[in-house]
Amino acid sequence: MKLIHSFLLLTFISLFMACKKSPAEIEDQVIKPVKRNAGVIVGPAVTKTIGTGGGTLQANGVQLVIPAGAVSTPVNFSIQPIENTLTGSSRNAFRLLPEHIQFKKPVIVVFRYEASETAGTAPDLLHLAYQDSTGFFRMVMDTERDEAARTLTAHTTHFSDWTYVESLKIETDRSELIVGEQAHLKLMYHEILLNSLEKDPPIGAYVEYNIRSQIPRIQWKMGAGAGKLKPDGINCLYTAPTALSAVNPELVSVYVPVWNTAKKDYSRQAILTVPLTVMEDEFLVYTMDGIVYKNKSADCTTNECLKMEADNFYINAEMSGGQFILIRLLGDSFGQRSYPYGLDDDQSYMHIGGTEEWDWVTSKTPCPTCELQHSSGG
Incomplete structure (x- = not known):
């Protein structure tokens, strides 16, 4: 009986050891690929015909490099902006066409990113990703990164929908x-x-x-x-x-x-x-010519350089960017809505100066006897 018990015990231990997995393997068991919808078109495509001698196509921060011999006849290539359906990613996505051609040589896909897009992550955690024909996104683990040029590069023998994503x-x-x-x-x-x-x-x-x-x-x-x-x-x-x-x-x-x-x-x-x-608890943020300016009392040269009245919605500030800005909404009640430029109730007035080149106003009288004019917009 002792021999039988020993045999059963050894068998049980052997089975237990054979079934035991590493922590990483156990955690990976619950990971399942997620199928996602294809993105809808959100912008016009940029196209170019490239033949056997190869060539490049570039648009919207994406570059396709087609080496000589990748195609045997002239092919119409295109970069089409689409909706990005990869959950957790806010990056731009593109449909690279033609989609159903197997290239004879790998073609090069290059995405360029802005420095601001690495906030909350890191350049070496960015990967190119594409959506296959079954709806699953795949992460390109061999993504080549050039942090100085801020580019992500991959080699592929076929096209589909592409974007890039941070792994963390x-x-x-x-x-x-x-x-x-x-x-x-x-x-x-x-x-x-x-x-x-x-x-x-x-x-x-x-x-x-x-x-x-x-x-x-x-x-x-x-x-x-x-x-x-x-x-x-x-x-x-x-x-x-x-x-x-x-x-x-x-x-x-x-x-x-x-x-x-x-x-x-x-x-x-x-x-x-x-x-x-x-x-600070009072601040003013505005964008001019694509540049964001943020002003707070710490930027002020005098105590009067930033004035705001919420009840009368009146802002008068000397901005940290060197500009003078005046914003006023007209009328007796204010809310979150559009205020077209003008000088009547429920309209708005703005004056920007201090640029050393020009002053800009939304309402003006061009000459003493001329009619008052208002800028379009609001």
Whole structure:
């Protein structure tokens, strides 16, 4: 009987050891690819016919490089802006055509991104991604990155719908705060099948970072500024300072273990940083010629340089960009609606000066006897 018991015990241990999996494998079991709709067209296509000698097509920050010999006859290539249906990604997406041709040589797809688009993530966490014919997005793990040129490059033998996505990201409920206010930060990521044998693994859900074995290693830190942090795993509560500091925007960073493809473990570390702008309780923000100007009392040379009356909706400011700006809504009641330029009730008036080149007004009398004129818009 002892021999039988020993045999059964050894058999049970062998079965247990054979079924035991690594933490990464256990966590990957719950990851399922997510099928998403194809994006609708949102803009005109840019097209070009390229023949056997090769060529390039560029539009909207996307470049296609067709090497010589990739096609055997002239082909009409196009870049078509479409809706991005990849959850958790706000990047531009494009339909690259023709879609049903297998190129004889790999063609090159290049996406350019702006520096501001790395806020909350990092350049080495950006990947090109495409949607296959069955509706699944796939992450291009071999994405080539040029941080100086801010480009993402991949080689492919076929076209489809393309975009780019960050594998990890800090999400915040606000990026601008008044002094003393709080912002909630959370670490999010796109699930992919890390142990998949496929070159471009399918993308799963966009969810809270849930790799349980690595959460204790996450570290939140102030990168710059006088704000305070209250870390809690994948979450962090940021409290803005009660007075403006010399550093603005303030920077919050999180250190996260990420998958090391070569070693098949989480020995790599990514540093994600998000900027948080702290403002006083009264401030004015406006955009002129594509440049955003933010004005607060700390920018003032005198106590009178920024005046606002909510009841009369009157703003008079010397802006930090060097401009003088006057905005007034006319009438007795105000709300969130459009106010066309004019000098009657429910209309608005604006005067911008101090540019050293021109003054701009929305209503004027061009000569003493001429009729009053109003700009279009509001």
